Amino acid sequence: xxxxxxxxxxxxxxxxxxxxxxxxxxxxxxxxxxxxxxxxxxxxxxxxxxxxxxxxxxxxxxxxxxxxxxxxxxxxxxxxxxxxxxxxxxxxxxxxxxxxxxxxxxxxxxxxxxxxxxxxxxxxxxxxxxxxxxxxxxxxxxxxxxxxxxxxxxxxxxxxxxxxxxxxxxxxxxxxxxxxxxxxxxxxxxxxxxxxxxxxxxxxxxxxxxxxxxxxxxxxxxxxxxxxxxxxxxxxxxxxxxxxxxxxxxxxxxxxxxxxxxxxxxxxxxxxxxxxxxxxxxxxxxxxxxxxxxxxxxxxxxxxxxxxxxxxxxxxxxxxxxxxxxxxxxxxxxxxxxxxxxxxxxxxxxxxxxxxxxxxxxxxxxxxxxxxxxxxxxxxxxxxxxxxxxxxxxxxxxxxxxxxxxxxxxxxxxxxxxxxxxxxxxxxxxxxxxxxxxxxxxx
Ligand code: ADP
Numbered sequence: 479x480x481x482x483x484x485x486x487x488x489x490x491x492x493x494x495x496x497x498x499x500x501x502x503x504x505x506x507x508x509x510x511x512x513x514x515x516x517x518x519x520x521x522x523x524x525x526x527x528x529x530x531x532x533x534x535x536x537x538x539x540x541x542x543x544x545x546x547x548x549x550x551x552x553x554x555x556x557x558x559x560x561x562x563x564x565x566x567x568x569x570x571x572x573x574x575x576x577x578x579x580x581x582x583x584x585x586x587x588x589x590x591x592x593x594x595x596x597x598x599x600x601x602x603x604x605x606x607x608x609x610x611x612x613x614x615x616x617x618x619x620x621x622x623x624x625x626x627x628x629x630x631x632x633x634x635x636x637x638x639x640x641x642x643x644x645x646x647x648x649x650x651x652x653x654x655x656x657x658x659x660x661x662x663x664x665x666x667x668x669x670x671x672x673x674x675x676x677x678x679x680x681x682x683x684x685x686x687x688x689x690x691x692x693x694x695x696x697x698x699x700x701x702x703x704x705x706x707x708x709x710x711x712x713x714x715x716x717x718x719x720x721x722x723x724x725x726x727x728x729x730x731x732x733x734x735x736x737x738x739x740x741x742x743x744x745x746x747x748x749x750x751x752x753x754x755x756x757x758x759x760x761x762x763x764x765x766x767x768x769x770x771x772x773x774x775x776x777x778x779x780x781x782x783x784x785x786x787x788x789x790x791x792x793x794x795x796x797x798x799x800x801x802x803x804x805x806x807x808x809x810x811x812x813x814x815x816x817x818x819x820x821x822x823x824x825x826x827x828x829x830x831x832x833x834x835x836x837x838x839x840x841x842x843x844x845x846x847x848x849x850x851x852x853x854x855x856x857x858x859x860x861x862x863x864x865x866x867x868x869x870x871x872x873x874x875x876x877x878x879x880x881x882x883x884x885x886x887x888x889x890x891x892x893x894x895x896x897x898x899x900x901x902x903x904x905x906x907x908x909x910x911x912x913x914x915x916x917x918x919x920x921x
Contacts, residue, residue: 813838
């Protein structure tokens, strides 16, 4: 549309006024001055009435265009006015749509952020919050308008909120939702602030695990070291260490040795995700070797049977052997003399399980989920007396996980236990079928 100018706007107006003057002059000429004036007044009146109708039509058209109804646009000079108004409205609508789009986009970004975001005013009234903030702080959409510090009342949270406002390094806060979060307060207007929460529960859990692990290892090493250094302190040239004490020192040194060996195995297993080798593992001889070791440990106190294996496996032979040996020696250590221990393989469509079953002391149900935790022991003194490090089942679990398998435990206190090392179908190597000798055809 061409820009409106005074000349362009005035041209039709002047043309109509000139036409009225001409018609009035002609009427005056024909019927006298009075008739001329009356014609001029009548035509001017009509022109003004035309204006009024045009104003009405313009308003109607503007209203209709707001509702997007189809109504004819006003004509004449009013058309230019309507066009200007219409253009202004369209520009404003486009601007508003753009603004709406930006706000929606910004809101979507904030909604999907992995961090929690809460907008609060100067008196901590919640103005907006995203779903992550709801999860982190145990809040809900309906809490908008309420005071944040009334909803999350833990003193640690309030302290962290105050501290984070001064940009002090974020301190992790443990909330009653069970989560550990760090906070950051970012003022973005004189009366509004953004509170950003980040969930660090997993990092905190790993940190706690690391600290517990170091504490446990230190504790496990301290006991034998105390015994060793105690005997060494007592020894002097006049009172040499007795054979009995030397034997005790040897036992403690061996305990430390076993602990360090197991720690090294665990760290090796943890440092790589997949087994170091993919051997064809012949399970029957492997089970036989594990059982031979267990028989040596049992020294004839148990009846230990091994059945032939229905298939072989693909995996790291050393790892699988160490897992099975751990299970069979555990069976010996936790089964009183006279007990029975069986090792067998079970093959089905899903995979193969190496099963170690004993009729020993058994394990109460509440301990079963925790057995594979490092240093978790049901009966501490029995574990120690039989040379346990508390790491055996942790090693077993790592080995099966690295072979995409799992460790299943079922047990009844006082009745015995069954440990199953399960490996998936893709790791099973079926035995070659025994070929029947071809019949001799005599022609
Ligand atoms: P440990 O060196 O103490 O034996 P493990 O990790 O091998 O450590 O086993 C963890 C705990 O599981 C043991 O302390 C023991 O209480 C329990 N446990 C393991 N195997 C058996 C079993 N066959 N019968 C009963 N309890 C067992």
